[in-house]
Amino acid sequence: MFKEFNLEKLTDSKVLLEKLLDQSKNEILELMEIENKTYENFVMPYQEIGESINNFVTPIFHIDSVKNSETTGKVYEECLPVLSKYETWISQNDDVFKALKDIQSNCKTTLNDIQNKVLENEIRDFKLSGSHLDDAKKKRLEDINLTLSELSHKFSQNLLNATNSFEMIVEDKEDVKEIPSSDLELAAFEEDDKTKYKFNLQFPSYMAYMTYGTSREKREELYKAFCTRAPENGKIIEQILILKNEKVKILGFNSYSEYSLETKMASKEEEVVSFLEELGHKGKKKAGEELNEIKELALKDGVSDFRSSDMSYYSEKLKKAKYDLDEEYYRPYFEQTSVLDGFFDFLHQMFDVKFVQVDTKAWDEKVKVYDLLTNEKQTARIYIDLEARKDKRGGAWMNSWHSHYSNSKGEEQLPTAFIVCNFPQSTKTTPSLLRHSDVVTLFHEMGHALHHLLSDIKEPYVSGISGVAWDTVEFPSQFLEYFSYDKEVLKLFAKHYKTKEVLDDEAIEKIIKAKNFQSSLALVRQIELALFDFKLYQDLYKTEEEVQNVLDKVRAEFSPMIPPSYNKFQNGFSHIFAGGYAAGYYSYKWAEVLSADAFYMFIDSKNIFNKELALKYKETILSKGGSKNMDELFYNFAQRKPSVDSLLKIDGIIS
Structure with missing residues (x-):
C-alpha cells in the first residue's frame, strides 16, 4: 500500500536515477507517437511519469536535510545535474508543449474543470520554462537552472556548517x-x-x-x-540575483518579482507592495510602543544602551511581568508524546481522521510514523521528526512525498508526507518537553500536511499542495495554528508528564492573553522580511552592499529597532535563497488574511469545536488541493471575500 522509506542503496542513487530518467524519457517519446492524443492516453500517463520521478528523488533530497553527512551531500550533488538536465529537457520540449496545447484546444469542452486546471497550469509552466524560445536561449536557461540549484544547496550547506561549527x-x-x-x-x-x-x-x-x-x-x-553565520553566502547571493535576473529577462519579464507572480494569486507587483506597506504602517506605531516598553524594563536594570541582543531576554522578563507567564513552567505540561496524542484526538474530533502509529522504516529512531484512517480505511501516511540534531537543517517544514490520485489503471495512490521540526531533545532522564511556541509550530506544519494528505483529487498535478498558488499555500497551516491557543483544545494534551495533572484554566488564560504580546513587533518584522525579499527582486542588485542597502531602506521605514551593522541576516535567509520563497515571502501575510478570516467563522459560531464547519472546511478547502484557485475555494467556504481586518483584530492590532 505504502512505499517504505528505504535508502539502503543511497550511494547508488545517481546510477538508479539515470536509469529511471532514461526510462521516463523513452516513455515520453512513446507518448509522442500516439496519433490521436487525448487527456486519458497522454496527459494522465504524462503526470504519472512525473510523479514516479518525484517519488524517487524526494527521499534523496530529504535525507540531506534531516541526516546530513558527507555522503548525503555527495549524493545530492551527484543527482542534482542529472535531474536538472532531464527537467530542462521535459520543460522545454516543444513537442510535449504543443501536444498539451492541442489537447486543451480540442478537448476543453469535454474535460472537467480539474482536468482543464491541470492543462492550464502545465501550459503556463512550459511558457515559464522557455519552451517557446530558440535553442541557444534554452541551453542558457538549462545552465542557469542547474547553477541556481547548486548555489541554493551550497547556501544551505554553508549555513548548516556554520551553525554546527x-x-x-x-x-x-x-x-x-x-x-x-x-x-x-x-x-x-x-x-x-x-x-x-x-x-x-x-x-x-x-x-x-x-x-x-x-x-x-x-x-x-x-x-x-x-x-554573522556563513559570510561566504554574501557572494552566493550576488550570483543568485544575477542569474535569476538573466533568467527572467530571457523569458521576457522585467524582473524576477514580475515572473514570480505568474504562479501566484496576487496579480501585480504594486498590489503586493501596497498590501505590505499598508499592514506595515498600521502596525508601526504600536510596534514602537511595544519596543519602548521593553527598553523601559531594561533601564531598570541599568541598561541604557539597549541592543538587539537584549531583545529576547527583556521581552521574556516583560512577558512574565505582564502576564506572570513563564514559558518554562509550561514545558512539563507539553511533553511531546502527550501533545501528539491529544493533537490527534482534536483532529479526529474535527475532521473525522484517525492517526494510528505504525512500525516501519524511517531515517532516525526518533521519527514516528502514523497511518491516517478515514472511516477505518487507510487514506494516508505521515512521518514526524520533531527533535533537534546536529545533522539536521534548522527550522521546521512539511515535505510532501507521494500525492493522492487515481492512476491510468484506475488504482488509487495514497499520499505521504514528512513533518520536520527542531524541538528540544529528549535524554535518558527527561522526555522532550516543548514550549507552547513549539506546539504552535507543530499545529502549523500539520496544517500543511493535512492540506496534502486529505486531498480527494484524482489528478496528481493538482492534488494536495501540488498546483496551489504559492501565496495561498500557508492558509491551511496558519488556520490550524489558531486552534493551539484555545483553552479546550489545549486541555486535550496539556498534561504534566509526571503527575498527569491537566494544565489549569488560569495558566491557560495566561497563554491566551499573552498570544498578542508584541504582535505589532512581530508584524513589522514580517513586513521587513517580505518587503526586503520582494523589492530585492524588483531590480538587479549586483553587490553585497547594494543588497544591504535594500534591507537598510526597508528597515529605516518600518523597523523600530535597527540591528547592529555587523548583522548580516540575509546570509541566513534560507527561505528566499535556498527555498522556494524568492519574491514570495509576502505569502505568509497574504495567506494569513485568509486564515484569520476563516478562523473568525469558528469564533463567530460560538463553538471552536464546530464540527459541521470543520467538515465544510475539510471538504471545500483541504480536499480540493490545487484543483481550483484559492480565492474561489475560500468563497465556497465562507460565501464572501476575505477581510484584512480579521487579521488585524486577531493580532490585537485593531479592536
Whole structure:
C-alpha cells in the first residue's frame, strides 16, 4: 500500500536515477507517437511519469536535510545535474508543449474543470520554462537552472556548517542561573572535574541562552555568532540575483518579482507592495510602543544602551511581568508524546481522521510514523521528526512525498508526507518537553500536511499542495495554528508528564492573553522580511552592499529597532535563497488574511469545536488541493471575500 522509506542503496542513487530518467524519457517519446492524443492516453500517463520521478528523488533530497553527512551531500550533488538536465529537457520540449496545447484546444469542452486546471497550469509552466524560445536561449536557461540549484544547496550547506561549527562555553554558574533546568541539562558537560555549559547555534540551544542567559556579554557573543553565520553566502547571493535576473529577462519579464507572480494569486507587483506597506504602517506605531516598553524594563536594570541582543531576554522578563507567564513552567505540561496524542484526538474530533502509529522504516529512531484512517480505511501516511540534531537543517517544514490520485489503471495512490521540526531533545532522564511556541509550530506544519494528505483529487498535478498558488499555500497551516491557543483544545494534551495533572484554566488564560504580546513587533518584522525579499527582486542588485542597502531602506521605514551593522541576516535567509520563497515571502501575510478570516467563522459560531464547519472546511478547502484557485475555494467556504481586518483584530492590532 505504502512505499517504505528505504535508502539502503543511497550511494547508488545517481546510477538508479539515470536509469529511471532514461526510462521516463523513452516513455515520453512513446507518448509522442500516439496519433490521436487525448487527456486519458497522454496527459494522465504524462503526470504519472512525473510523479514516479518525484517519488524517487524526494527521499534523496530529504535525507540531506534531516541526516546530513558527507555522503548525503555527495549524493545530492551527484543527482542534482542529472535531474536538472532531464527537467530542462521535459520543460522545454516543444513537442510535449504543443501536444498539451492541442489537447486543451480540442478537448476543453469535454474535460472537467480539474482536468482543464491541470492543462492550464502545465501550459503556463512550459511558457515559464522557455519552451517557446530558440535553442541557444534554452541551453542558457538549462545552465542557469542547474547553477541556481547548486548555489541554493551550497547556501544551505554553508549555513548548516556554520551553525554546527560554533560553541560558546560558559563556566561561571552566575551566567546560567536563570536558565531553565531542562535547557541547562542539555547544555551541561564535565571537564577538569568541573561542570561547564555548552551553547550552540541550533535554535533550541541558541534561544535558551538568548531568552534566559544572565550575562549580557555572553548574549552579545552568541547573537553576533548567529547573525554573522556563513559570510561566504554574501557572494552566493550576488550570483543568485544575477542569474535569476538573466533568467527572467530571457523569458521576457522585467524582473524576477514580475515572473514570480505568474504562479501566484496576487496579480501585480504594486498590489503586493501596497498590501505590505499598508499592514506595515498600521502596525508601526504600536510596534514602537511595544519596543519602548521593553527598553523601559531594561533601564531598570541599568541598561541604557539597549541592543538587539537584549531583545529576547527583556521581552521574556516583560512577558512574565505582564502576564506572570513563564514559558518554562509550561514545558512539563507539553511533553511531546502527550501533545501528539491529544493533537490527534482534536483532529479526529474535527475532521473525522484517525492517526494510528505504525512500525516501519524511517531515517532516525526518533521519527514516528502514523497511518491516517478515514472511516477505518487507510487514506494516508505521515512521518514526524520533531527533535533537534546536529545533522539536521534548522527550522521546521512539511515535505510532501507521494500525492493522492487515481492512476491510468484506475488504482488509487495514497499520499505521504514528512513533518520536520527542531524541538528540544529528549535524554535518558527527561522526555522532550516543548514550549507552547513549539506546539504552535507543530499545529502549523500539520496544517500543511493535512492540506496534502486529505486531498480527494484524482489528478496528481493538482492534488494536495501540488498546483496551489504559492501565496495561498500557508492558509491551511496558519488556520490550524489558531486552534493551539484555545483553552479546550489545549486541555486535550496539556498534561504534566509526571503527575498527569491537566494544565489549569488560569495558566491557560495566561497563554491566551499573552498570544498578542508584541504582535505589532512581530508584524513589522514580517513586513521587513517580505518587503526586503520582494523589492530585492524588483531590480538587479549586483553587490553585497547594494543588497544591504535594500534591507537598510526597508528597515529605516518600518523597523523600530535597527540591528547592529555587523548583522548580516540575509546570509541566513534560507527561505528566499535556498527555498522556494524568492519574491514570495509576502505569502505568509497574504495567506494569513485568509486564515484569520476563516478562523473568525469558528469564533463567530460560538463553538471552536464546530464540527459541521470543520467538515465544510475539510471538504471545500483541504480536499480540493490545487484543483481550483484559492480565492474561489475560500468563497465556497465562507460565501464572501476575505477581510484584512480579521487579521488585524486577531493580532490585537485593531479592536
